[in-house]
Amino acid sequence: MLVCVQGLGYIGLPTAAMLALGGHGVYGYDVNTAVLDALANGASNVKEESVRALVRRALESGNLTLCDRLPHAEAYIVCVPTPTVGHRPDLHFVAEAVRALAPHLAPAGLLVLESTVPPGTVERVVATTLRAAGRNPDELAIAHCPERVIPGAIVRELTENDRVIGGRRPGDAERAGELYSSFCRGRIHYTDALTAELVKVVENTYRDVNIAFANELALLSEELGVDAHEVISLANNHPRVSILRPGPGVGGHCIPVDPHFLSNANPFVTELIQAARRINERMPHVIQRRIAEHVPLGSGATIALLGASYKANVDDTRESPTTRVVELLEESGYTVRVYDPVAGSYVRPLCDSLESAAAGADALVLLTPHDCFEGIDPEAVGRLMRRRVLIDAHAFFDRDVWRLAGFAVYALGTRGTPLVGEEIAV
Ligand SMILES: NC(=O)c1ccc[n+]([C@@H]2O[C@H](COP(=O)([O-])OP(=O)(O)OC[C@H]3O[C@@H](n4cnc5c(N)ncnc54)[C@H](O)[C@@H]3O)[C@@H](O)[C@H]2O)c1
The missing domain is CATH 3.40.50.720 (NAD(P)-binding Rossmann-like Domain)
Incomplete structure (x- = not known):
């Protein structure tokens, strides 16, 4: 043809x-x-x-x-x-x-x-x-x-x-x-056009709602003093439970967008879908607040963000939660640097090395869990920073290792989050 x-x-x-x-x-x-x-x-x-x-x-x-x-x-x-x-x-x-x-x-x-x-x-x-x-x-x-x-x-x-x-x-x-x-x-499944239109947006909306549930659990777990990641992983042992992971928000140009296609079709019967969107859109604010709790403003407080892609190991930065976190931090008065060796084009200049992002920074914030960040040596990066603070929006790093290197560590959805002022100055 x-x-x-x-x-x-x-x-x-x-x-x-x-x-x-x-x-x-x-x-x-x-x-x-x-x-x-x-x-x-x-x-x-x-x-x-x-x-x-x-x-x-x-x-x-x-x-x-x-x-x-x-x-x-x-x-x-x-x-x-x-x-x-x-x-x-x-x-x-x-x-x-x-x-x-x-x-x-x-x-x-x-x-x-x-x-x-x-x-x-x-x-x-x-x-x-x-x-x-x-x-x-x-x-x-x-x-x-x-x-x-x-x-x-x-x-x-x-x-x-x-x-x-x-x-x-x-x-x-x-x-x-x-x-x-x-x-x-x-397999090719045949149906009518309206059903096919719904199937696609329903699939993405399902993931958005599931992630919102995980994010809600993360915040509740922090208050209760339990580890949401452990709760989710144990609950997922159940054969009919499959909860996704919490994080700093939902990106890409599908999952954060498609639920609006449904809620616009009828705002009155799509309350769950709208609530899930609000929860996920709030997550960059949660991260910004946690940063503010650990890094006082003033004297050129600088935050180094790791990750600009909207998810791990892809170059796509569209609708990335990082962009919203950057906006919120800059509105609050922080100086922000972003380092991401995987990301393709991004709306702002990226640092060309971890060292240039971390030099003199007051906190390191993990926003995209790229595999290449796994090997970061807390001792080496800590020596470059003004304060040893790690904000981990994916509970990606081994918290004990970073704490041993003198870092105050906050990981989204985990217990034992250090209180304000607990960070260890070098
Ligand atoms: N990217 C994904 O992972 C993904 C996954 C599933 C579905 N989708 C959907 O697929 C569609 C396309 O997404 P994409 O990611 O490929 O977008 P894209 O932005 O990568 O590419 C779209 C292309 O269409 C071109 N274009 C715009 N108007 C045109 C016109 N009138 N005639 C010819 N070209 C035109 C643009 O110049 C652009 O190159 C969207 O509806 C998206 O939601 C995307």
């Missing part, structure tokens, strides 16, 4: 490459010419090496062609952003993409929306935009095939995960399934 993938970001780029290697003729189109130029020069916005290798192979196969104008195609796959603005879904990228493809999609062609969307988008935005552009949506096959990959393992998950494909009309999902079965080795 001759396919055009619209939007060559984290999702569209590997999908285009997979389809090309699956034997389809694929056009990769993006409105941002910098994205196309980078790809033409062997670079890419997506830093994962397995994605880059996949794209290289697809380009070399001759089946993937980059284009800066929309071509005629038998199928279009829309992979454009779907952000929220002020917690409300912003679907203008989807509407613009559909408006643009309308004149180029073949008669009786296939349109697949991959972007994560609020329930009802296929009907309210896709079909309506097609009609306004002079195409009859009932004469096309239209399906929603949400993407469920995890950054860090995109290529493996693209091939191995099950897919849910929802059709706008009977038979539409199966038409899309023919395309996806060229690379998807997981």
Whole structure:
């Protein structure tokens, strides 16, 4: 089939490459010419090496062609952003993409929306935009095939995960399934478009609610004087319990965003979802407060943050809790430095070494539990700092080792948090 993938970001780029290697003729189109130029020069916005290798192979196969104008195609796959603005879904990228493809999609062609969307988008935005552009949506096959990959393992998950494909009309999902079965080795589950739209946002909302529960447990455990991590790990021995881990907030551009798609659909029946969002959005404030309890303001108090990525071992910094922690600390008057050797582009300059971040700092704050931070030597880093204070938002480090090195240690959700003023000055 001759396919055009619209939007060559984290999702569209590997999908285009997979389809090309699956034997389809694929056009990769993006409105941002910098994205196309980078790809033409062997670079890419997506830093994962397995994605880059996949794209290289697809380009070399001759089946993937980059284009800066929309071509005629038998199928279009829309992979454009779907952000929220002020917690409300912003679907203008989807509407613009559909408006643009309308004149180029073949008669009786296939349109697949991959972007994560609020329930009802296929009907309210896709079909309506097609009609306004002079195409009859009932004469096309239209399906929603949400993407469920995890950054860090995109290529493996693209091939191995099950897919849910929802059709706008009977038979539409199966038409899309023919395309996806060229690379998807997981099961393909067919349903209607509205159900597929809900499935995707429900999956992410489930994780947001579960993390909020873990965060609530962390704060309760601190008050009760127990270790939330031990509680969660023991509770998870139960065969039907699976609580996620507490942390400084929820990042990435899926989990903190998608719950709003549900709560906007009906604010009156989504109280649990809204409460979970509030709890997770409060976590950067909790970290800021714990820092303030350990590091008095004044005399150029400096905080060194470890981690800018939104989660461990990925370069993606979008919606990272670190960004909010930085804002809150700077608003309070602290000087802030951020060190992250894994993160890709970030909204502010990053320190180029642990040493430059820690020199003269009054606290070290672990916000992203990258594996590469495991080997940090508390004695060596402590010698560089003005005060030996460790704030660990993931209970990642061995607290006894750091305490032995003279650090006052606070770890989110743990008992035995030293009281204000207990930190040991060097
Ligand atoms: N990144 C993830 O891990 C992930 C996982 C599952 C689902 N999703 C969903 O997939 C969708 C895409 O996300 P992403 O991470 O790939 O975004 P991205 O920002 O990495 O890439 C989107 C690309 O679309 C391009 N674009 C915007 N408007 C366009 C248009 N009209 N025509 C052609 N190109 C256009 C942008 O220039 C950009 O390169 C979103 O709805 C997102 O929620 C993302």
